Amino acid sequence: MTHRNAYMTDELEAIYEQTHTFVVNEVRPHGEAWEEEGKVPRDILQKMGALGMFSLRVPEEHGGLGMGYLASAAFSEALGASLFGGFDATVLVHTDMSTPHLLNSGNEEQLGRYLPGIMDGTHIMAIGVTEPDAGSDVAGMRSSAVKDGDGWRLNGRKTFITNGVYGDTVIVGARTDKENKYGISMFLLDHGTEGFSVGRKLDKHGWLCSDTAELVMEDVWVADENLLGEQHRGFYETMKNFQNERMVLVGMGVGATQAAIDLTNEYTQERPAFGGKLFDLGAIRQRMGMNQAKLDAIRASMYHAAWVGDQGEDNVKLMSGVKAWGCEAINDIMYDCLQFHGGMGYMRESAIERLARDARLLPIGGGATEVMLEEVAKRSYV
Numbered sequence: 001m002t003h004r005n006a007y008m009t010d011e012l013e014a015i016y017e018q019t020h021t022f023v024v025n026e027v028r029p030h031g032e033a034w035e036e037e038g039k040v041p042r043d044i045l046q047k048m049g050a051l052g053m054f055s056l057r058v059p060e061e062h063g064g065l066g067m068g069y070l071a072s073a074a075f076s077e078a079l080g081a082s083l084f085g086g087f088d089a090t091v092l093v094h095t096d097m098s099t100p101h102l103l104n105s106g107n108e109e110q111l112g113r114y115l116p117g118i119m120d121g122t123h124i125m126a127i128g129v130t131e132p133d134a135g136s137d138v139a140g141m142r143s144s145a146v147k148d149g150d151g152w153r154l155n156g157r158k159t160f161i162t163n164g165v166y167g168d169t170v171i172v173g174a175r176t177d178k179e180n181k182y183g184i185s186m187f188l189l190d191h192g193t194e195g196f197s198v199g200r201k202l203d204k205h206g207w208l209c210s211d212t213a214e215l216v217m218e219d220v221w222v223a224d225e226n227l228l229g230e231q232h233r234g235f236y237e238t239m240k241n242f243q244n245e246r247m248v249l250v251g252m253g254v255g256a257t258q259a260a261i262d263l264t265n266e267y268t269q270e271r272p273a274f275g276g277k278l279f280d281l282g283a284i285r286q287r288m289g290m291n292q293a294k295l296d297a298i299r300a301s302m303y304h305a306a307w308v309g310d311q312g313e314d315n316v317k318l319m320s321g322v323k324a325w326g327c328e329a330i331n332d333i334m335y336d337c338l339q340f341h342g343g344m345g346y347m348r349e350s351a352i353e354r355l356a357r358d359a360r361l362l363p364i365g366g367g368a369t370e371v372m373l374e375e376v377a378k379r380s381y382v
Contacts, residue, residue, distance in 0.1 A: 007303045011067075012074045019053060019078035023087075031084035034209035035354075038201070039166055040090045042121070049121025054095050057103065062115050069247065069306035069315075072096050076248040077299070080255015083351050085358030086209035088252040093162040093210075094118070096248045097366075098125035100241040101171050101186060105229030110188065114169065126163035128172035128189070128215060129238060131156065141184055143217065145174035152176075152227065154187065154220040157199065164213025165201050167191065172217070177232045184234040188226045195220035206357040242367065243305075243315055246323040249366045250302045253330045253359060257295050260355045264288060264337040267344075267352075284340055291333040298326040317379040324372035327362035334359045 003013060026044060034040055048054060056071045058064020065071070076096070079088040099118055102110065102125070117123025131141055143156025154174050164170060170189050177183020189196055199214040229237045265288060268278035279285050305318035334356040338345035345352050363369045 005300065005303050007070055007307045008074070012070055015056065015071060016074040016078045018051065019075055020081050022048070022051070022053075023079060023082035027082040027084060027087055031082065031087060031209060035084065035086065038208060039211050040087055040209055042124075045091070045094075045124065046121040048091065049119060052119075053091075054099075054121055055119045057095065057100060058115060058119060059103070062111055063119060064115075068310040069244065070303065070310055072244060072248055073251050073303055073306040076251025077255040080252040080257070081259050083256070083259055083355060084209055085252065085256060085355075085361070086207035088256070089162050089207050089210040092248045092252060093127065094125050094167075097241070097245045098127040098163070098171055100244060101127065101228065101237065102188075104240050105186065105237045109225065110228065114188070117168070123169065124163055124167040126161055126167040126170040128158040128161050128164070128170040130158060130160045132159050140181075141173055141175055143172065143174040144178075145176050145185060145187065148221060151221050151223040152187065154189070154195075154217045154222065156217050158213075158215040158217075160202065161213045161215055162207075162210050164215050165198050165211035167211075170215065171228060172215075173234050173238065174217075176234075180232070182235040183232045184238075185231050186228040186234040186237060187222055188228050189217075189220065189222060193220055193222065206354070206360060243309060243319040245366045246319050246372070247302060247306055247309075249362055250298065250323055250326045253327060253362045254295065254299050254302065256355050256359065257298075257330050257333050260334055260337040260352060261288065261292055261295065263352055263355075264340050268340055271342075278340065287336055288340070291336055294329050294333060298322065298329060302326065317376055320367070320372040320375035323367065324363075324369045324376065327359075328369055330362060331356075331359050 026047065055064040056067045056075060060066040076092055079091060082088055102114060114123060118125060131143060133140060133142060143154065143158065145152045145154045156174060158172060161170065168191055172187050172189050173184050174187060175183060176185040195218045197216050199216040202212040202214060204212055268284055271278045301322040305315045305322055308318055309315040338352050338356045341350060341352050344350050347353060
């Protein structure tokens with residue numbers, strides 16, 4: 001088996017190939033209809049669950065494959081070939097942005113309650129940290145949880161929550177210690193709980209087939225058994241998954257950008273212009289060559305940062321750097337790809353228009369570029 005980079009094993013290549021084949025055959029033909037509906041159908045998620053795609057990071061003792069960063073890197077890159085960022089986001093929020101919090105902090109009862117449905121795709125997860133006044137600044141969270149008998153009373157609002165409309169459980173953060181800005185706890189909050197509602201389904205610039213919600217908690221009562229992890233330690237528990245979350249956003253962007261480059265090379269090599277083909281023009285041919293070189297560098301950096309994390313070493317500086325530069329560069333490449341499609345690139349009927357639009361969220365989600373650069377800078381003092 002040919003390995004795509006130095007970090008890939010036969011098992012990782014199989015994950016990539018299986019996922020890539022799946023999205024080409026099962027997602028691309030239907031994605032435009034899902035964009036119109038504003039949701040990814042449950043049956044496609046259950047098909048993925050049946051194939052083991054939602055079990056990569058779940059420990060073996062709980063029925064999963066017990067894999068690490070590199071598995072998520074390969075999985076997210078292959079998902080990017082779907083050509084629909086909203087689909088990628090729906091899946092990755094479930095597998096790599098929400099479920100890891102349960103795996104990191106959940107007790108045996110919680111793991112037994114949720115993991116079977118998570119793995120088979122019948123129970124879809126979301127993460128509720130962002131609020132109207134607190135995004136990348138997690139410590140600015142205002143939602144509150146007050147002890148009430150053998151449970152907690154939650155109040156507050158969450159926004160920009162992927163899978164928040166049609167998902168089943170949201171892991172929400174709420175302030176439990178008013179005296180400490182980091183005094184946040186995490187709770188497992190199931191849809192259907194009294195007082196917990198979708199304030200509105202949000203209308204986005206891109207990622208149209210992913211559902212995004214504003215969520216409202218009005219005197220929501222949850223039992224102590226729904227406290228996830230240690231009381232007041234939710235901020236630190238949340239930080240444990242930041243690098244993985246950043247990585248899979250880069251990964252889906254890498255997969256989508258490779259698809260965009262391939263589409264653009266094909267288009268420009270077929271498009272007649274000035275007595276030849278567009279690709280015959282040095283300005284276009286060389287720009288696309290440089291774009292491929294940039295993307296190869298982003299991919300290599302992402303896999304390297306993933307490998308460092310799998311060695312149990314601190315990869316914050318590395319992953320923050322590739323998230324910052326990589327996602328900005330991806331948008332630059334997408335700009336060229338749309339530009340070289342000319343007027344057709346501006347049409348909603350073209351895949352390149354959607355790819356460029358969907359990529360715009362990558363420098364925002366999972367930690368904005370400016371926040372990522374601060375993570376790198378404050379680790380650069382000598």
